[in-house]
Amino acid sequence: MTAWSHHLIIAPILIPLVAAAILLFIEERQRVAKAMVGLVSVLLLLAVAIVLFGIESGPNDYEGVYLLGNWSAPFGIVLVLDGLSALMLLLTAILAVAALVYSLARWHAMGAHFHSMFQLLLMGVNGAFLTGDLFNLFVFFEVMLAASYGLLLHGSGPLRVKAGMHYIAVNLAAALLFLIGVSLIYGTAGTLNMADLAARIPDIEPDRRMLMEAGAGVLGIAFLIKAGMWPLCFWLPTAYSAASAPVAGIFAILSKLGIYVILRLTMLLFDSGPSAGFGSTFLLYGGLATLIFGTIGVLASQALGRLAGFSVLVSSGTLLMVLGINDGAVSSGALLYLVSSTLTISAFFMLIELVERSQDAGANVLAVTMEAYGDADDEEPEESDGVTMPGTMAILGTCFAMCAILLSGLPPLSGFIAKFAMLSAMMGTGAIGVPPTIAVWTLIILVILSGVASLISMTRAGIRTFWTSLEGTVPRVLVIEIVPVMMLLALTLALTIQANSAIQYMDTTIRTLSNPSLYIDAVRDAVVIPGVDSGLEVEGH
Amino acid sequence: MEIILSIAIGVMTSCGVWLILRPRTYQVIIGLSMLSYAVNLFIFGVGGVKTNVPPILSDDAVASRLADPVPQALVLTAIVIGFATTALFLVVLLASRGLTGTDHVDGRGEKR
Numbered sequence: 001m002t003a004w005s006h007h008l009i010i011a012p013i014l015i016p017l018v019a020a021a022i023l024l025f026i027e028e029r030q031r032v033a034k035a036m037v038g039l040v041s042v043l044l045l046l047a048v049a050i051v052l053f054g055i056e057s058g059p060n061d062y063e064g065v066y067l068l069g070n071w072s073a074p075f076g077i078v079l080v081l082d083g084l085s086a087l088m089l090l091l092t093a094i095l096a097v098a099a100l101v102y103s104l105a106r107w108h109a110m111g112a113h114f115h116s117m118f119q120l121l122l123m124g125v126n127g128a129f130l131t132g133d134l135f136n137l138f139v140f141f142e143v144m145l146a147a148s149y150g151l152l153l154h155g156s157g158p159l160r161v162k163a164g165m166h167y168i169a170v171n172l173a174a175a176l177l178f179l180i181g182v183s184l185i186y187g188t189a190g191t192l193n194m195a196d197l198a199a200r201i202p203d204i205e206p207d208r209r210m211l212m213e214a215g216a217g218v219l220g221i222a223f224l225i226k227a228g229m230w231p232l233c234f235w236l237p238t239a240y241s242a243a244s245a246p247v248a249g250i251f252a253i254l255s256k257l258g259i260y261v262i263l264r265l266t267m268l269l270f271d272s273g274p275s276a277g278f279g280s281t282f283l284l285y286g287g288l289a290t291l292i293f294g295t296i297g298v299l300a301s302q303a304l305g306r307l308a309g310f311s312v313l314v315s316s317g318t319l320l321m322v323l324g325i326n327d328g329a330v331s332s333g334a335l336l337y338l339v340s341s342t343l344t345i346s347a348f349f350m351l352i353e354l355v356e357r358s359q360d361a362g363a364n365v366l367a368v369t370m371e372a373y374g375d376a377d378d379e380e381p382e383e384s385d386g387v388t389m390p391g392t393m394a395i396l397g398t399c400f401a402m403c404a405i406l407l408s409g410l411p412p413l414s415g416f417i418a419k420f421a422m423l424s425a426m427m428g429t430g431a432i433g434v435p436p437t438i439a440v441w442t443l444i445i446l447v448i449l450s451g452v453a454s455l456i457s458m459t460r461a462g463i464r465t466f467w468t469s470l471e472g473t474v475p476r477v478l479v480i481e482i483v484p485v486m487m488l489l490a491l492t493l494a495l496t497i498q499a500n501s502a503i504q505y506m507d508t509t510i511r512t513l514s515n516p517s518l519y520i521d522a523v524r525d526a527v528v529i530p531g532v533d534s535g536l537e538v539e540g541h
Numbered sequence: 542m543e544i545i546l547s548i549a550i551g552v553m554t555s556c557g558v559w560l561i562l563r564p565r566t567y568q569v570i571i572g573l574s575m576l577s578y579a580v581n582l583f584i585f586g587v588g589g590v591k592t593n594v595p596p597i598l599s600d601d602a603v604a605s606r607l608a609d610p611v612p613q614a615l616v617l618t619a620i621v622i623g624f625a626t627t628a629l630f631l632v633v634l635l636a637s638r639g640l641t642g643t644d645h646v647d648g649r650g651e652k653r
Contacts, residue, residue, distance in 0.1 A: 135615055142622045149629055158640040162648045165566070165633050169646075172573050172626055173561065176580045179619055183580075186611065187587030 005055065009066040009081050011048045012089055012126035015041055020119035028112055035104050038115040042096045045122065049086075049093035056086035057505055065132070065526035073523045074196040080132035080523060083509035084335075088129045088260055091339055092253050094491065095346050096122050098484035102350050103246035105481045110155045110244065117154070121147035121250065128257055132523055134182050134192040134219075137261070141178065145171050148254060155244045163242035170225065170235045178222035184215025194268060195523035198516050202273030213278055216269065220262060220279060227258030228316045230289040237297060237309030245353035248308070249484075252346040255312055256338060259319045263331075266323060267513045277326065284324025284439065288446065290317030295450040298457045304352040304465075307457055308345060311407055314450050315341040321443050322422060328514055332506035333421030336499075340414040340492055344406040347488035351399050354477050354485070355465055392477050397466045399482070402489045404458035409451040414495040421503060423447065543590050546582060553579035566634045566644045570627065577623040581616050588612035 019041035026033050055064070064081035067073070100118065108114045124144025131137050149171075153164045186192055188208040189200050204212055221232070228236040236255070240248050262283070270278040294313030301307040315337075322334040406415040426440050495502055512518055553575050560572025588609035596610035641648035
């Protein structure tokens with residue numbers, strides 16, 4: 001690890017911050033300049049993320065610890081790069097490139113300050129993935145949320161404002177829970193540095209332990225709201241389907257941020273000692289309920305946007321219950337599932353807008369009525385002999401079919417491999433060889449059922465959209481709109497082909513995570529750079 | 542002192558929770574503000590309630606005559622972030638009022 005690549009750890013936070021600041025100085029009318037700055041920023045971000053990912057997937061288990069302001073660990077704030085955060089950074093950067101390129105077609109001009117808010121959102125997300133300090137996590141979380149409020153409202157309109165208001169109210173309440181949790185933890189453990197906290201938690205006196213666990217529980221609720229665990233998830237499908245397409249595309253990572261934090265904190269803080277396994281039963285059954293709710297929602301959705309919103313819940317539910325099982329082999333499959341489902345959902349959100357462009361606003365309502373009262377044009381089937389299929393519809397249809405395959409977890413794409421890895425580990429044919437309990441069997445059945453439900457719902461929506469279009473208009477789709485969607489789907493294809501090395505990376509990551517002492521030692525042993533002043537001299541020493 | 546502080550936090554929290562469950566947007570925002578005051582006081586509380594002591598470490602300082610500076614820093618950050626988000630929520634509230642013509646949180650209800 002050379003010096004320059006060490007400073008690269010902070011680049012995913014600095015690049016979007018600087019870009020957002022520059023963007024504020026550019027007038028709203030100079031759209032090309034704004035677009036260029038945004039594009040350069042996300043491409044740089046992608047390059048940095050790839051380099052960091054390359055370092056992490058290298059042979060040595062490197063934990064990059066970056067001491068902000070050159071203060072040593074428990075006193076200053078640290079950034080920590082490990083396999084998990086490098087993976088999430090890369091995923092964020094990929095989604096960012098796709099969503100930004102997509103937005104350049106038309107969405108970025110639909111309101112003010114789209115690019116600045118987009119960059120600030122990225123800064124918040126990247127910061128939350130990198131930080132090794134609970135309160136710093138709160139700050140980055142708020143940066144991300146503030147930007148997401150603006151982005152959700154981007155494009156305006158009564159529907160967005162209404163959904164936005166609910167989203168803001170729910171998240172403000174969640175932020176307050178976050179603060180209560182953090183302060184309870186500080187009050188009982190006396191530190192907010194995650195590594196220091198992990199080292200102290202086994203030794204907390206019993207009378208304080210309860211309060212500490214209460215704090216961790218309250219903190220967890222804040223992230224579960226973000227991840228969309230039932231019954232904290234009713235805002236999610238509405239907000240995500242109301243958001244403009246590129247915004248919904250990048251929002252796909254936000255619910256995974258909630259999952260990430262829960263994964264990180266449970267594996268780090270509650271690994272051993274009297275509090276080991278804290279909250280895992282809750283996560284297991286919460287995830288189960290979320291999965292059921294999401295599956296029913298997927299089946300019930302008529303509009304494509306809501307279908308995608310409920311798919312987010314299905315994905316969250318699956319991941320939460322895997323966290324509840326808390327087993328190495330299952331978790332590494334789940335990480336692959338996380339990557340695959342995030343790419344899919346993001347691509348799907350962007351695809352929906354393109355597909356729906358061919359329908360007029362009333363088409364969805366009409367579709368519902370059609371289903372309730374039987375097809376109106378049953379009697380007179382159209383005589384269509386050899387109509388040439390427009391190229392646009394062919395591409396959109398192929399992308400849609402890929403999304404359906406990925407969401408339902410059918411072979412041959414990565415959705416299948418990820419689910420297969422998870423389920424085979426759950427059934428005990430994986431590394432652990434433990435026969436599954438009844439709860440786990442229920443989960444296995446539910447995961448498969450949710451896949452079937454997605455398949456039914458996607459097939460129904462696909463037939464209605466592509467085969468029995470109410471009117472024969474072909475949507476006008478620009479190349480820069482469809483290319484990001486295809487890029488994301490191509491990545492899932494690449495993930496399928498490279499499944500072996502992907503699973504190996506996930507395995508290594510989970511193995512590192514399940515040994516918290518690696519993380520703790522890396523943070524504690526991080527040395528300040530000698531000869532560089534911390535900025536403040538302690539008087540009298 | 543602890544009793545007064547905890548009663549204040551409790552009263553404000555309960556008022557806040559009641560208010561955010563009300564159907565009018567103005568009540569929701571007042572409720573959120575109440576809750577955030579309560580949380581800010583709570584953060585102060587976890588550092589131990591001490592009056593009239595500085596959070597400054599010097600050579601002759603003893604632990605009992607020293608306030609914990611970390612909760613104070615946390616509260617400061619929480620206040621700033623709370624201000625910003627409240628202002629933002631106010632803007633959305635006004636936009637919703639302008640678009641729907643009502644101050645109901647779902648944009649429904651009788652027009653006034």
